[in-house]
Amino acid sequence: MISIKSLYYHYPKSSMVLNDISANFERGNIYGLFGKNGEGKSTLLKIMSGLLYAKSGEYTVDHKSGLHRNARTLQRLFLVPEDFELSAVTIATYQKINGRFYPNFSKKQFYDLIAEFKLAPQHHIARLSFGQKKKVLIAFGIATNTPILLMDEPTNGLDIPSKSQFRKIMASIADENKCIIISTHQVRDLHSLINHILVLDEAKVVFDASLAKVSTEFWFGKPKSTEDSIIYTEAGFGGKSILPRGNKEETEVDLELLFSAVLTQNTVINTILKTNDHD
């Protein structure tokens, strides 16, 4: 559905933030976009939503270029940004002004979510806390019913019960027609929702695989004896490791461990994924 080819970007007088990025995103998935701070996750989402222009490269949505801020592409996607300024209006006014840009916007869904987040239409956005403003945006983004939903650190600023609420809402809206991309550091918050991960490091895509593939090829846990095939191990007490799965039972993917392993043992991991790629 979304195709990105050889995308380059740098801010004025800075080094490359996105250096030859290529990736595909399909419907029916929830992608986790990971990377250390300043590795271009937000920049990529901004380019995809028309907030920044790529220096060069291709970006298409359903085979139509998305690089030129055309209305057709923009009404098919919504970005919940990490930092934002919302107009000093009530939630109801915000909906009236912005809802019309999205052909499948559902007013009912929006106000249901607003109520679920313990907010009300007459609430003045300027007087809400950061977390509450974020909830307004999340509710709005979901109610746009765009086929593409981009979220930059959506759980930042949400309290613990709201995070669980957020996961429930995401589980209820994810379907085969929607492509959801979530950038996050809060791996634990979203681990059960994500089914495909993409890691950006040093301005490159260093890892791009479905969790189904990862759990077919790798085993996560504490190895019984000193096995020599350990790919990556966490220092300290516990010592959780990643091993090639071989004939071992399937284990749940430990995203934090995988992320650390990708940053240090990238070649080994990608070689294993590639050699066993028969699809």
Place this chain on the structure above:
Amino acid sequence: MDFDNSKPIYLQIVDFFYENILVRRWQDEERIPSVREVAVMVEVNPNTAIRAFNHLQELEVIYNKRGIGYFVSKDGYAKVLDIKRNEFKEQTLPDVFKQMRLLDVTFEEVKNLYDQHEKE
């Protein structure tokens, strides 16, 4: 739902189904929550929930009535009982035996503790 971080989430959902069936919360031939409802309940990607449903369908613990939903099989309870008994014998007990050897706990001691427990 709190996930154990070593067992695949879909199998943890399967266990959640087993428990509901074993305690008779979900009776044989009774309709169970939909894929979507389960995904929301346990806060997972619907694809993960589907995998759990498929697994249970292959084991014939549940079945799908097209357009209506999923139901516990006619002999769902008996099937789950069988699966969990095997799991107990093949996985749980060997672990207990290993611990007994390691801690030098005799079978007699275990038997006494068991009898005592049953009396309470």
